Amino acid sequence: LVQSYTLYDNERQILGCCDEVRPSTKTRDDDEEEDEVEMFYATTKRYFMFPTSGGDDKLLQIRQTSFGCGRLGATVWPSAIALASLLAGDKYRSSIQDKRVLELGSGCGLPTLTAKEVCGSQVLATDYWEGREGLIVGNRLV
Numbered sequence: 001l002v003q004s005y006t007l008y009d010n011e012r013q014i015l016g017c018c019d020e021v022r023p024s025t026k027t028r029d030d031d032e033e034e035d036e037v038e039m040f041y042a043t044t045k046r047y048f049m050f051p052t053s054g055g056d057d058k059l060l061q062i063r064q065t066s067f068g069c070g071r072l073g074a075t076v077w078p079s080a081i082a083l084a085s086l087l088a089g090d091k092y093r094s095s096i097q098d099k100r101v102l103e104l105g106s107g108c109g110l111p112t113l114t115a116k117e118v119c120g121s122q123v124l125a126t127d128y129w130e131g132r133e134g135l136i137v138g139n140r141l142v
Helices: 036-040 078-088 092-096 110-117
Strands: 003-008 013-019 043-051 057-064 100-103 122-125
Touching: 003 078, 013 078, 013 092, 036 110, 057 110, 078 092, 078 110, 100 110, 110 122
Parallel strands: 100 122
Antiparallel strands: 003 013, 013 043, 043 057
């Protein structure tokens, strides 16, 4: 366990929770091939465990990049962890379960992945990449 997150309402009722974990080597998919981003840039994988309505926990992997893939996806923000925990919680899971979800400004995409994997929703994740000037320096994307 790296850190545990729990959201409460004003009456101290739990709205949602998740744990950031370091999974065992059996759980991790380290045999997965690296893509071009991982070949050339430092990346960090973070793992979050969410409870599901079926009683089994769901492990989700998020990749952070050292440069944010064109300024996107550089970090999992605390607000993304809070939203993902809220979506996976019993009170709000049914409100998006089996529905179409659009996430604007998804960054690393933890709430998007939570909606898809924990809630069974169809999702579309978007993010904004400002401007076109200065995106390519030399032969690399910045």
